[in-house]
Amino acid sequence: MSKILIVYSSVHGQTRKVTDFIKQQLEALGDEVTCTMLEDAPELGSFDKIVIGASIRHGKHNPGVYQFISRNLALLNERPNSFFSVSLVARKAAKNTPETNPYMQAFLTKTPWQPKLLAVFGGNLNYQGYNALDRNIIRFIMWLTKGPTAADTQVEYTDWEKVTQYAKALHQL
Incomplete structure (x- = not known):
């Protein structure tokens, strides 16, 4: 049994949903799991494993993710660790692995942290849940990438079996 922190x-909300699912999977395997938003993260020293998950917004991870990593780099490197990213671009088979996902590759070039385990998951497209600016930006991006653009579209692209396999790999770290 490991004591695991997922920040x-x-x-x-999709990254939160993925995080909660991973927690359930890990607890079923006997691990003790704490999930917290980035800005509420506790002291990392009392955890055996540390996981960071982040969504993509307008083509970027939250700058706070990089700041958190910089502040905790030494401790992250001392423990089994992982990073996962959630994005709509990961809905495409050619961009749904850490090696092929442009956001994951950009993340890896922007941070000195080299996580031991990486994962990429498709996000959730829900135009009705976005404000007008986000809805228009995302619809434009979807139009460019040949995705759905109907204003009433709601599609969850997360492959939950892939998330289950990731949780098992985390357990084994």
Whole structure:
């Protein structure tokens, strides 16, 4: 049994949903799991494993993720650790792995942290849940990338089996 901390940054709630699912999977395997938003993260020293999850908004991870990593880099490197990213671009088969996802690759070039385990998950597209600015930006991006643009679209692209496999890999770290 490991004591695991999952710190997450979520804008529209899908990364939080993924985090909660991972927690359930890990607890079923016997781990003790604490989930917290990035800005509420406790002292990391009392955890055996540390996981960071972050969503993409307008093509970028929350800058606070990089700040959190910088403040805790030494401790992150001392423990088994992982990073996962949630984005709509990961809905595409050619961009749904850490090696092929442009946001994950950008993340890895922007941080000195090299997580031991990486994962990328598709996000949730819900135009009705966005403010007018986000809705228009995302619809434009979807139009460019040949995704759904109907204003009433609500599609969850998260592959929950993939998330289950990731949780098992976390347990084994």
